[in-house]
Amino acid sequence: MVNRRPTIADVAERARVSKGAVSLVVNDRPGLTEQTRARILAAVDELGWQPSQRARALSYSRAFSLGFVVARDPALLRSDPFFPAFIAGVESVLAQQGQVLVLQVVGTAQDEVAGYRRLVRDSRVDGFLLSDLRRDDPRIPLLKELGQLAVTLNRPVQESGFPAVCLDDRPGIAASVEHLAQLGHTRIAHVAGPIDFMHAQARREAFLETLERLGIPPGPVVVADFTAAGGVAATRRLLADPEPPTAIVYANDVMAIAGISAAAELGVRVPHQLSVTGYDDTELAEFVHPALTTVRADPFRWGEIAARTLLDLVEGGRPADVQLEPARLVVRRSTAAPGSRPHT
Amino acid sequence: MVNRRPTIADVAERARVSKGAVSLVVNDRPGLTEQTRARILAAVDELGWQPSQRARALSYSRAFSLGFVVARDPALLRSDPFFPAFIAGVESVLAQQGQVLVLQVVGTAQDEVAGYRRLVRDSRVDGFLLSDLRRDDPRIPLLKELGQLAVTLNRPVQESGFPAVCLDDRPGIAASVEHLAQLGHTRIAHVAGPIDFMHAQARREAFLETLERLGIPPGPVVVADFTAAGGVAATRRLLADPEPPTAIVYANDVMAIAGISAAAELGVRVPHQLSVTGYDDTELAEFVHPALTTVRADPFRWGEIAARTLLDLVEGGRPADVQLEPARLVVRRSTAAPGSRPHT
Numbered sequence: 001m002v003n004r005r006p007t008i009a010d011v012a013e014r015a016r017v018s019k020g021a022v023s024l025v026v027n028d029r030p031g032l033t034e035q036t037r038a039r040i041l042a043a044v045d046e047l048g049w050q051p052s053q054r055a056r057a058l059s060y061s062r063a064f065s066l067g068f069v070v071a072r073d074p075a076l077l078r079s080d081p082f083f084p085a086f087i088a089g090v091e092s093v094l095a096q097q098g099q100v101l102v103l104q105v106v107g108t109a110q111d112e113v114a115g116y117r118r119l120v121r122d123s124r125v126d127g128f129l130l131s132d133l134r135r136d137d138p139r140i141p142l143l144k145e146l147g148q149l150a151v152t153l154n155r156p157v158q159e160s161g162f163p164a165v166c167l168d169d170r171p172g173i174a175a176s177v178e179h180l181a182q183l184g185h186t187r188i189a190h191v192a193g194p195i196d197f198m199h200a201q202a203r204r205e206a207f208l209e210t211l212e213r214l215g216i217p218p219g220p221v222v223v224a225d226f227t228a229a230g231g232v233a234a235t236r237r238l239l240a241d242p243e244p245p246t247a248i249v250y251a252n253d254v255m256a257i258a259g260i261s262a263a264a265e266l267g268v269r270v271p272h273q274l275s276v277t278g279y280d281d282t283e284l285a286e287f288v289h290p291a292l293t294t295v296r297a298d299p300f301r302w303g304e305i306a307a308r309t310l311l312d313l314v315e316g317g318r319p320a321d322v323q324l325e326p327a328r329l330v331v332r333r334s335t336a337a338p339g340s341r342p343h344t
Numbered sequence: 345m346v347n348r349r350p351t352i353a354d355v356a357e358r359a360r361v362s363k364g365a366v367s368l369v370v371n372d373r374p375g376l377t378e379q380t381r382a383r384i385l386a387a388v389d390e391l392g393w394q395p396s397q398r399a400r401a402l403s404y405s406r407a408f409s410l411g412f413v414v415a416r417d418p419a420l421l422r423s424d425p426f427f428p429a430f431i432a433g434v435e436s437v438l439a440q441q442g443q444v445l446v447l448q449v450v451g452t453a454q455d456e457v458a459g460y461r462r463l464v465r466d467s468r469v470d471g472f473l474l475s476d477l478r479r480d481d482p483r484i485p486l487l488k489e490l491g492q493l494a495v496t497l498n499r500p501v502q503e504s505g506f507p508a509v510c511l512d513d514r515p516g517i518a519a520s521v522e523h524l525a526q527l528g529h530t531r532i533a534h535v536a537g538p539i540d541f542m543h544a545q546a547r548r549e550a551f552l553e554t555l556e557r558l559g560i561p562p563g564p565v566v567v568a569d570f571t572a573a574g575g576v577a578a579t580r581r582l583l584a585d586p587e588p589p590t591a592i593v594y595a596n597d598v599m600a601i602a603g604i605s606a607a608a609e610l611g612v613r614v615p616h617q618l619s620v621t622g623y624d625d626t627e628l629a630e631f632v633h634p635a636l637t638t639v640r641a642d643p644f645r646w647g648e649i650a651a652r653t654l655l656d657l658v659e660g661g662r663p664a665d666v667q668l669e670p671a672r673l674v675v676r677r678s679t680a681a682p683g684s685r686p687h688t
Contacts, residue, residue, distance in 0.1 A: 050465050064466075065446070080428065083428060084424065084427060084428065084449075087447065087449055088449040088451075091447075091448055091449040091450070092449075092451075095448065095450070095455070095458075095459065095462075098462070098466065100446045100447075100448065100463070100466075100468055101446070101447050101448075102409070102444045102445070102446055102447075103431065103435070103444075103445050103446075103447045104435055104439065104444065104445070105428075105431055105432040105435040105436075106435075106439070107432075107436075111439070114439075115439065118439075118442070119444070121394050122408075122442065122444075124444055227627065228627050228628055228630065228631040229631070231631070232631060254627065254628065257628055257631065257632065258628065258631035260633070261631050261632055261633035261635075262631075264633040265633065283571065283572050283598065284572055284598065284601055284602065284628065286572065287572040287573070287575070287576060287601065287602035287605050287606075288601065288605055288632065289604065289605035289608040289609065291605075
């Protein structure tokens with residue numbers, strides 16, 4: 001590795017001081033005369049010296065990095081629209097602040113704990129972003145035990161002491177159910193995500209609560225896994241019923257798109273015989289046939305706000321919880337009145 | 345932040361040596377008697393002390409981190425199946441080695457250069473993984489100027505001096521064209537990615553070369569942008585031809601899936617009136633209707649091998665280029681003989 005950059009020793013030599021004195025100036029600490037300080041700053045400028053991140057980190061005991069551990073089977077990560085956009089939002093804030101994101105992708109719960117412990121042991125990060133909260137999430141006590149700072153996406157059930165950046169999934173699902181009810185549907189089913197995830201649970205609850213509020217009998221709920229294969233299996237199960245639903249509210253777009261395909265293979269036409277709604281508004285949602293009615297989330301903005309909140313916390317602030325604007329329904333062509341005639 | 349961990353000072357005190365002596369042992373350097381070394385190691389064990397990553401990094405002048413800068417519009421990242429799986433593959437290797445991935449997502453070419461410079465200036469990483477190579481890629485001279493180590497995914501046109509981990513896109517596209525020719529197609533079009541990307545260019549070349557080899561007239565090529573919207577526009581343009589193609593080879597799945605939808609809206613049925621092939625084998629490919637014939641890449645494995653190669657390089661090795669097994673065609677239901685009868 002070539003290294004043409006000046007070192008702290010070069011600066012010290014030029015300013016005729018010790019490296020320790022340069023370090024005091026760089027870290028904005030007292031103890032030097034104004035004259036010495038000015039001489040050092042001049043030498044820094046003349047040499048174009050940039051203190052290395054590692055030196056800064058050691059003197060501050062800060063990593064200037066945030067950690068994000070994603071626990072997902074890599075195969076399932078492939079078509080998850082949340083993470084790339086969320087990470088891009090986080091990055092857009094970190095880049096401005098000279099901070100970086102240290103990312104870990106782990107496949108199992110055991111690897112997840114090991115991942116956090118390793119990042120902490122190696123002093124890699126100043127705090128963590130926690131997504132995909134689960135009931136009795138083991139990460140909350142783990143990070144407390146390790147004395148770490150964190151920001152959670154949504155508020156965990158147990159008291160965490162960490163600030164939360166929240167986006168309520170309920171209004172989007174409620175709007176989907178209301179939209180279907182207005183079209184005249186009364187047999188509405190839900191394909192949920194794994195209810196161990198709090199967001200999957202919130203979507204399911206919003207589904208049932210909205211039906212109840214509208215006086216529509218509670219439709220069947222099939223718990224699936226957010227994958228295309230899971231969406232197909234759940235759809236087949238629902239459509240095998242002697243009195244199948246006329247509409248299905250899916251907990252994400254991937255399951256909804258796969259569900260449309262599964263219905264088509266059974267000869268059930270969407271939206272004429274079955275209305276379908278998704279959640280996420282993935283890139284393909286607009287471009288599948290029929291175009292998917294879904295709920296548009298904004299993970300990029302969520303990432304921005306979460307990163308800002310965590311940086312504030314790391315810098316000693318006491319950030320309040322943030323409530324983001326809820327995701328909203330986007331009506332396209334996969335929903336229609338029950339038994340409606342083809343419009344294409 | 346709570347910190348209950350023992351420090352190097354605790355170890356030094358217990359072993360009745362200086363902190364410098366502890367550092368020599370930790371960094372496996374000579375200069376101590378066996379007796380002193382044994383006493384220090386015993387103190388390390390008794391206290392359960394773990395040297396901090398930052399201390400290790402400073403003494404080694406190593407970050408124990410690899411850098412990956414992704415230059416993509418965050419909106420386009422959403423449904424790109426490559427990055428999450430590639431990153432998961434990289435992680436699977438780094439996690440075993442106590443290394444981490446520092447990820448940056450940048451939206452513009454200017455931000456990209458700034459991103460690399462910043463990671464280098466702050467000594468954040470020991471080397472870079474370069475994906476999405478472009479013609480006259482500015483990153484190659486930039487990283488050379490900065491004296492950095494890197495591994496490229498595929499070999500750049502200009503001599504880089506960096507090891508390359510290569511996966512040839514041509515055989516998969518050639519297999520797609522051969523499959524369509526065997527079905528009897530003679531009017532075959534291609535929807536390409538931005539040809540500034542070397543992988544997009546390789547796919548287009550393989551398309552044209554295979555047609556030529558098979559004695560089929562070169563079909564039209566529309567250059568699009570790998571997005572669903574781009575796939576729709578390109579498909580409409582191709583199908584508006586008075587003598588439209590009977591088959592389209594798309595450079596990725598997202599454009600192919602959007603293309604099937606665009607064809608359906610024009611009343612062109614896939615595969616009976618139009619055969620369609622993709623590239624990537626995304627999660628949804630199997631679950632769209634009709635299921636997509638496509639080329640199955642393995643970005644997870646690519647990530648693994650690229651990470652191993654870069655770690656080898658960082659540790660002073662001289663890794664050879666690696667040629668991965670080419671992606672292979674997966675035949676599903678979006679391809680059929682031209683003018684074939686519906687089979688559903």
